[in-house]
Amino acid sequence: MAESAASATPPAGRGGLENDKSNSISVSAMQFSYDSNQAPLFFDFNLDIAPGSRCLLTGANGSGKSTLLRILAGKHMVGGKDVVRVLNSSAFHDTQLVCSGDLAYLGGSWSKTVGSAGEVPLQGDFSAEHMIFGVEGVDPSRREKLIDLLDIDLRWRMHKVSDGQRRRVQICMGLLYPYKVLLLDEVTVDLDVVARMDLLEFFREETEQRGATLIYATHIFDGLEAWATDLAYIQDGELKRYAKLVEMDELRTSANLLTVVENWLRSETKQEKKKKKKEPIKPPTAQTQKASSGSPFMSSSRHMAYYR
Numbered sequence: 001m002a003e004s005a006a007s008a009t010p011p012a013g014r015g016g017l018e019n020d021k022s023n024s025i026s027v028s029a030m031q032f033s034y035d036s037n038q039a040p041l042f043f044d045f046n047l048d049i050a051p052g053s054r055c056l057l058t059g060a061n062g063s064g065k066s067t068l069l070r071i072l073a074g075k076h077m078v079g080g081k082d083v084v085r086v087l088n089s090s091a092f093h094d095t096q097l098v099c100s101g102d103l104a105y106l107g108g109s110w111s112k113t114v115g116s117a118g119e120v121p122l123q124g125d126f127s128a129e130h131m132i133f134g135v136e137g138v139d140p141s142r143r144e145k146l147i148d149l150l151d152i153d154l155r156w157r158m159h160k161v162s163d164g165q166r167r168r169v170q171i172c173m174g175l176l177y178p179y180k181v182l183l184l185d186e187v188t189v190d191l192d193v194v195a196r197m198d199l200l201e202f203f204r205e206e207t208e209q210r211g212a213t214l215i216y217a218t219h220i221f222d223g224l225e226a227w228a229t230d231l232a233y234i235q236d237g238e239l240k241r242y243a244k245l246v247e248m249d250e251l252r253t254s255a256n257l258l259t260v261v262e263n264w265l266r267s268e269t270k271q272e273k274k275k276k277k278k279e280p281i282k283p284p285t286a287q288t289q290k291a292s293s294g295s296p297f298m299s300s301s302r303h304m305a306y307y308r
């Protein structure tokens with residue numbers, strides 16, 4: 001799988017330091033780190049996606065998919081105005097992108113952080129109708145179509161519905177405006193098969209009829225061979241592959257997309273294991289021992305019972 005991003009990118013692919021104005025999404029020489037004391041998660045990262053693409057974003061857990069989508073959604077300031085461009089505007093600086101609805105991001109579930117309990121689902125007593133109809137300036141026929149497509153009962157109370165039902169309302173609200181670029185982070189994971197397939201079909205129409213561009217990060221590949229147009233594969237923050245699905249040789253020789261990605265992930269894991277075998281295990285230092293002795297997750301800690 002060692003094909004590099006540079007050799008695997010399609011013609012519409014990365015444009016080096018010059019952003020290509022014809023792309024919906026253009027990332028040039030991006031560098032990003034959560035912690036300035038650590039090596040960057042993304043270093044000299046380039047990605048260009050053409051309008052109308054339905055791009056699957058794949059990679060192992062922790063490879064950087066969600067981070068990349070959040071950066072594209074303008075949630076992290078990265079570099080100058082020319083580094084991360086969406087619809088030829090700066091994803092972070094041009095707030096009009098999100099305000100106008102041209103750039104939409106759907107990720108994570110509706111939640112709030114509560115002290116030591118962490119993320120808990122939104123508990124407010126709102127009806128689905130209150131939430132959906134609370135969004136102003138929406139085309140009523142688009143709203144009706146989405147409510148119907150997602151099979152939403154407007155009487156649902158948000159604090160009493162299932163995860164999948166809550167997710168349907170969240171997705172509906174995220175799609176109310178006719179976006180030009182849509183970033184999806186594993187949002188279909190709670191949906192049943194019918195809802196997921198209907199939604200994917202809706203996205204296909206949106207890209208084909210309106211030229212919208214979609215990036216969809218997922219670990220579920222069911223039925224996506226015929227749906228996606230492009231595939232981006234990330235390993236440890238590096239774009240290892242970017243290809244048009246129709247041009248992928250592996251798809252001709254493998255049973256399906258799942259097998260192809262599984263092979264890439266397995267070879268990645270093997271390389272990682274080999275690397276780890278070579279590295280001697282470091283004995284704990286006085287500092288790390290001191291740090292771990294204060295951890296509530298150490299079995300000797302009396303606080304552990306609180307987390308069980």
Ligand SMILES: Nc1ncnc2c1ncn2[C@@H]1O[C@H](COP(=O)(O)OP(=O)(O)OP(=O)(O)O)[C@@H](O)[C@H]1O
Nearest residue numbers: 034035041059060061062063064065066067068219
């Ligand atoms: N808020 C954060 N602060 C510090 N590091 C983070 C933060 N969020 C993610 N990371 C780290 O960045 C790396 C990439 O995480 P990210 O969530 O982007 O991966 P992912 O590919 O979306 O993973 P998954 O498939 O599990 O959802 C991981 O090593 C993770 O530990």
